[in-house]
Amino acid sequence: MDTLFNSELKIINIGLEGFAETLKERGTEVMHVRWQPPAMGNDDLLSLLDKLK
Amino acid sequence: MSKIDQANQEAVKKMMMSRPVWVDIGKASEVIPGMKDNLFLHAGPPITWDRMSGPLKGAIIGGLIYEGKAKDTAGANKIAESGEIEFSPCHHYNAVGPMAGVITPSQQVFIIEDMEMGGYTYSNMNEGYGKVLRYGAYDDEVINRLKWLDEVYAAVLKEAVHLAGGIDMKSIIAQALHMGDDAHNRNRATTSLFIRTIAPFIVETEWGKKTDYNAPRLDLSNVSEYFKNNKASAAAEVLAFMHSNDLTSLNAIMAACKSMALAAHGVEHSTVVTTMARNGTDFGIRVSSTGDKWFTAPANVPDGLFFSGFKSSDANRDIGDSVITETVGVGGFAMAAAPAIVNFIGGSPADAFDATNEMYEITVTENNNFNIPAMDFKGTPTGIDVRKVVEKNIVPRINTGIAHKEPGIGQVGAGIVKPPMEMFIDALKELAK
Numbered sequence: 001m002d003t004l005f006n007s008e009l010k011i012i013n014i015g016l017e018g019f020a021e022t023l024k025e026r027g028t029e030v031m032h033v034r035w036q037p038p039a040m041g042n043d044d045l046l047s048l049l050d051k052l053k
Numbered sequence: 054m055s056k057i058d059q060a061n062q063e064a065v066k067k068m069m070m071s072r073p074v075w076v077d078i079g080k081a082s083e084v085i086p087g088m089k090d091n092l093f094l095h096a097g098p099p100i101t102w103d104r105m106s107g108p109l110k111g112a113i114i115g116g117l118i119y120e121g122k123a124k125d126t127a128g129a130n131k132i133a134e135s136g137e138i139e140f141s142p143c144h145h146y147n148a149v150g151p152m153a154g155v156i157t158p159s160q161q162v163f164i165i166e167d168m169e170m171g172g173y174t175y176s177n178m179n180e181g182y183g184k185v186l187r188y189g190a191y192d193d194e195v196i197n198r199l200k201w202l203d204e205v206y207a208a209v210l211k212e213a214v215h216l217a218g219g220i221d222m223k224s225i226i227a228q229a230l231h232m233g234d235d236a237h238n239r240n241r242a243t244t245s246l247f248i249r250t251i252a253p254f255i256v257e258t259e260w261g262k263k264t265d266y267n268a269p270r271l272d273l274s275n276v277s278e279y280f281k282n283n284k285a286s287a288a289a290e291v292l293a294f295m296h297s298n299d300l301t302s303l304n305a306i307m308a309a310c311k312s313m314a315l316a317a318h319g320v321e322h323s324t325v326v327t328t329m330a331r332n333g334t335d336f337g338i339r340v341s342s343t344g345d346k347w348f349t350a351p352a353n354v355p356d357g358l359f360f361s362g363f364k365s366s367d368a369n370r371d372i373g374d375s376v377i378t379e380t381v382g383v384g385g386f387a388m389a390a391a392p393a394i395v396n397f398i399g400g401s402p403a404d405a406f407d408a409t410n411e412m413y414e415i416t417v418t419e420n421n422n423f424n425i426p427a428m429d430f431k432g433t434p435t436g437i438d439v440r441k442v443v444e445k446n447i448v449p450r451i452n453t454g455i456a457h458k459e460p461g462i463g464q465v466g467a468g469i470v471k472p473p474m475e476m477f478i479d480a481l482k483e484l485a486k
Contacts (some may be wrong), residue, residue: 038444045443045478046486051322052440053055 057440060322064341065417065436066076066379068317068325072169073309073431075220078211082158085146085175089158094143096154096374098347099331102133102140106333106369108189111460113140115191119199120157126191144328144339144399148175149181149307149374151300152456152464160199161207165222165252165308170316172311178202181298184315187373188456188463201271209261209291213254214326220250222309225302226383227423230433235391236306237375237384238398238452238467240299248295261288273297296482304458308375313381317341322419324484325417326437329380329449329472333372333456340439349481350473355455357468360398368404369458376451382420382435385450385469386412390425398468407432408450415441415449439484442477 011030013020020032039045055060082088082140093116095109098173105113114129117138123129132138143150150156162175180198184190199337214220225246232242262412263288273280284292295301321339330337336352339345352371359365378384388394389409392402409425412434419432437449447469 028221036446040446048481049444050442051485052057053480 056170057322057324060320060342061325061436061438063324064317064320064325064327065223067170067320068313068436069418069421070169070317071167071223071313073165073174073222073312074168075163075214075222075305075309076166077164077214078161078207079164080158081162082155083176084162084164084298085148085156087146089139089352091137092141092158093288094141094146094148094150094154094156095332096150096152096370096372097352098140098329098335098337100140100332100334100348104334106372107458108372108456109153109155109333109461111189111191112155112186113138114460115186115189115199116155116157119186119192119196122465129448142330143374144173144311144331146175146329147173147311149304149311149330149377150177150187151179151303151307151375151472152373152454153189153260154374155186157201161211163305163308165305165312166219166445167312167316170312172312172315174308174311174315176304176311177342178207179298179300179302179304181294181300182464184463188454189268189460190391190463191461197269198271200269203314204268205260205271205287206268206291206294209255209258209287210251212258212260213251216254216257217251220247222305223313223422225250226306226309230383230387230390230423231426233391234376235378235387235394235452237303237378238454239391239394239398240301240306243306244295244299244302245479248292252292255291258288260288261291263287266468285366303375307377310377310381310383311374314377319344323433324439326380326449326480329376329437329451330374331371331376333369336371336476338472338476338480340484343480344484346483348476348483350475350479353412353473355453355468355470356399357453357455357466358397359455360464363457363465367457367465371451371453371455371472372456373453375453376449376472379449379451380437382416382433383423385452386416386435387425387433388422388450388452389428392427398470411447412450414445415447420480439480441478443474444479446474448472448474 417436
């Protein structure tokens, strides 16, 4: 862990953009990946999507 | 490939094969099949008078005055409430209209013929900016301009397009995307190309040579002092008006896009959206394989830049058929081609690229007619797949004008708006039955 935090961090943030924004504000380089659970995580919608593959 | 994926490929192939050509202009009641004296068409999905928004009511009132069925607001309201007039979506008659989209029986309409897939689509004349019927304004200035548009402007254009032998609208859209337009909210290039193409024929028309005629005149002194005192020919006045209005080409472009969307409709098993439209109260979509069924939800209020003196609380809910452009892969889907549009709707040029990139997530293919030079000539994202919209939780990106919520006022700004997700979920449920 010491090695990790004592070296330059290369960060990929997935999902909630707020975490990436906080790191950016602190001057840390971060790449944000937009991601969210398929069909908003709704099981009913996921089963409909399964039927329509 | 699944049968749905195959069907979607077929739908977008038909959409891109469509070849809409502006061939004529005619009176709505005479050229739109099914149009009749007591029928008023409007934008968006079906709606009754009591649920209509301010700008749509304003346009209906103006339409009744224009048609001579009412003398004033009170009389028009009475007729509209009585049930004497039938209201129906433009889309039910293969027509489209920007904002309120009201097409009345006497109005002159563009006639677009699909030279590849067959069939005709229609739209009315664009009135320009400011106080106009499509934004719900209906004072004497608005009514007088409508009369000039129908009796002079349309007459000249009709003769001109006959001389031209038709104008290829798809070619104009494709070129305009290379000149900084999105073909929805930014139309400077489409309109310039439109004028450049038809102008030689306008000056050749017999109607256009007239300087003294018994029809309404339009005050064009705002374009140039030269047009004072009605000394110019009708052709010069028509060209000056076209030049004064960047939206001159929009209605014909929309009818051309309707032609493309229509070509993709009716493909069994397809989950591609073939209609998106708003009436100022509801947003509605239709899907290729679900026939004429509308899936609707309350329309959202656009967010954007407002003209001086107006604010976001003045804005009406989203309204208009112009989202037919996004339905076929231009407009907000081609924003990367039109970074200057952010001056009009807000945001930064990078936002324009983000918008286009995001739309690839929810579409079937890259368009083989429309492409974006700054993205290595990548085809625009085309053919919205209901399944992808729900799975990715990404709704189509739409650029739009903003109407005042009260009738009689007009446009107050322009911006962006999100369609409601509920109607895509309802469509998904129907498709899964």
